[in-house]
Amino acid sequence: MTSNNMYAELAKRNLKRQSVRTILAAIGIIIGVIAISSLGILGNSLKLSVTDSFADVGNKLIVSPVPGEDYITDKQVALIKKSGNIESVIPVASSGELIEYKSGGTTIQSYVAVYNLERDDLDKLVELEEGRYFKPGSTDCVVGSSVANNLDLKPGQKIEIDNSNLRVVGILKERGLGFDINTDSGVFTSAEMYNKLYPDADEGYDTVIVIVDDMDKIDAVATEIEDRINKKDELVTVFATNLITESLDDAFRFISLFLMGIGSISLLVAGVSILNVMLMSTMERTKEIGIMKAVGASRKDILKMFLLEALFLGVIASTAGAILTIGGSYVIMSLIVKNTSYLLTFSSMFYVMEGFLFGIATSLLGGMYPAWKASRMRPLDALRYE
Amino acid sequence: MPENIVEIKNVTKIYTLGENKIYALNKVSAKIGKGDFVTIMGSSGSGKSTLLNMLGCLDLPTSGKVLINNTDISKLDDDRLTSLRRNNIGFIFQQFNLIQTLTAVENVEIPMIFNGASPAKRRKKALQLFRKAQLPAEYAHHKPNELSGGQQQRVAIARALANDPPILLADEPTGNLDSKTGHGVMELLRELNLAGTTVIVVTHDPRMEEYSRTTIRLQDGEILR
Numbered sequence: 325m326t327s328n329n330m331y332a333e334l335a336k337r338n339l340k341r342q343s344v345r346t347i348l349a350a351i352g353i354i355i356g357v358i359a360i361s362s363l364g365i366l367g368n369s370l371k372l373s374v375t376d377s378f379a380d381v382g383n384k385l386i387v388s389p390v391p392g393e394d395y396i397t398d399k400q401v402a403l404i405k406k407s408g409n410i411e412s413v414i415p416v417a418s419s420g421e422l423i424e425y426k427s428g429g430t431t432i433q434s435y436v437a438v439y440n441l442e443r444d445d446l447d448k449l450v451e452l453e454e455g456r457y458f459k460p461g462s463t464d465c466v467v468g469s470s471v472a473n474n475l476d477l478k479p480g481q482k483i484e485i486d487n488s489n490l491r492v493v494g495i496l497k498e499r500g501l502g503f504d505i506n507t508d509s510g511v512f513t514s515a516e517m518y519n520k521l522y523p524d525a526d527e528g529y530d531t532v533i534v535i536v537d538d539m540d541k542i543d544a545v546a547t548e549i550e551d552r553i554n555k556k557d558e559l560v561t562v563f564a565t566n567l568i569t570e571s572l573d574d575a576f577r578f579i580s581l582f583l584m585g586i587g588s589i590s591l592l593v594a595g596v597s598i599l600n601v602m603l604m605s606t607m608e609r610t611k612e613i614g615i616m617k618a619v620g621a622s623r624k625d626i627l628k629m630f631l632l633e634a635l636f637l638g639v640i641a642s643t644a645g646a647i648l649t650i651g652g653s654y655v656i657m658s659l660i661v662k663n664t665s666y667l668l669t670f671s672s673m674f675y676v677m678e679g680f681l682f683g684i685a686t687s688l689l690g691g692m693y694p695a696w697k698a699s700r701m702r703p704l705d706a707l708r709y710e
Numbered sequence: 711m712p713e714n715i716v717e718i719k720n721v722t723k724i725y726t727l728g729e730n731k732i733y734a735l736n737k738v739s740a741k742i743g744k745g746d747f748v749t750i751m752g753s754s755g756s757g758k759s760t761l762l763n764m765l766g767c768l769d770l771p772t773s774g775k776v777l778i779n780n781t782d783i784s785k786l787d788d789d790r791l792t793s794l795r796r797n798n799i800g801f802i803f804q805q806f807n808l809i810q811t812l813t814a815v816e817n818v819e820i821p822m823i824f825n826g827a828s829p830a831k832r833r834k835k836a837l838q839l840f841r842k843a844q845l846p847a848e849y850a851h852h853k854p855n856e857l858s859g860g861q862q863q864r865v866a867i868a869r870a871l872a873n874d875p876p877i878l879l880a881d882e883p884t885g886n887l888d889s890k891t892g893h894g895v896m897e898l899l900r901e902l903n904l905a906g907t908t909v910i911v912v913t914h915d916p917r918m919e920e921y922s923r924t925t926i927r928l929q930d931g932e933i934l935r
Contacts, residue, residue: 330816330823337811615807618768619869620796620824622789704768707807 335633342605349601350641356591357645357683363587364675365653367580369666375572384504385534385546386563393559395528400560403552404532409545411537414445415529416505419522424484425475436471437510438485440518450507455479455494458514465513466494486521503565504533542566591686598690602634606698613698614706623699630698634691642683646676715876715908716742716765721774723760734760736931742910747903749919750912752928761928762912766879767795796824800870804882806862808854814865815850821872839868844898860891867898878902880911896921
């Protein structure tokens, strides 16, 4: 600190001198910062709450037969397995089914999806909540959490599919919306039982889920699988689930941007009020500027003094705005949503930081013209000003 | 004859008011030697304030030359004019023109800030100047409005001396003071002059003439011989 602390001192005292006006201008900035950062947080929380309900991170490829082809054959599955950058290949056979469950005297019916899935493969997609997995060759089954909830199922109870009784031995954890298969509303059983239920199903699989080991290679893997299988004719389509997560990200980016755009309008208003306040104070201090110039202040000195004042105002008001945003959001979220975890993420804090910086930038921008005007005053005119 | 610190040659200043041209100064020439004590006398409208503003580099002539320490001010841009003013001229005003948000000692420090002096150095110098202006040190941390007129003018004189300028310019320095206080201020200016500073005082008060060695009388924009 050389000669600057006197400028700082001067700026501080000038802000104090018109304390009511300073506070009003600061409130404008505070509201602007709160608006821009809380709307940013709102958009971000919205995004997090939606994306959290998706189980997938988008590292999967879904291979399905093209219309006209009924199944994916074992040979095609073998071709898929030859592709590089694959963590695992999960062939899935499934059928929609109306199941019946007797509770007391009444019979409850519900549509579910019945899957034939190797136990190891199922393990890769979802965890077990209670009970155990079915043994190979048994007539047992495990059910998804929605099925268990809707039908009030417990391990040990029986459900009826196509006149066959299946014993529920395990219940799966809730997984949320997936892009591959919906485990929550599925019934999983052994290949033997599945083939007994659907005798003509042994020709192949309905879908093959491919988990890639490297997100960046997902498009390359998709192309490789298509190239391997669709040599002569179009037999399968490969769908990369990251397309969904990417377009969701895009959508929410626009929502956040839009919300922050609304917030920045209030910051714009705050900027105009800073402009107004600073213009008034340059007018009032015209004589003072004249004195300063007469005793040796250059244009740069005057410019520096007024910009420093705007900077002080901006930093103080933006800090207050940022603190109020974090505090306010915390209170609101814990009272209404009862979940503050979305607030304390990096991306939410990023919006607070952004609001803070926008607040300071607005103050500086608002202070720029008055400072420039003050620095251009002719000392003689300024001295004569009463 | 000592070296001239101020020289004005054929200076004319014209103010245009609508269609009318007003000659505030009409082909005025004068020389002020180093270490002189000059009073510029004249009634209001005689052009004495215009002349003072030019000597203080606050205004530029319409034609003619103003040389301050051998530098022609009409050829300088705003920044160079500022630095010439900062290094050569100390201003003393009728209204004192102290900055109300700052304490007395801070007011004295202001010109030194613009000259880039360090805080410790300028505080030390400011307190020295307080003594030089015969101000009790206990007033250093008072705000200007807590001081009497005479004390305020002494603070202003201390401020004018901050960067050790060779020239002091005073515009009616006793105009807002009673005669006893006014004489005290003039005595101080005389002492500073005796220590080597060139003092130029603009006044319409004939009693001030007794302090000066040279008098320039202005009437209707011309020097009376």
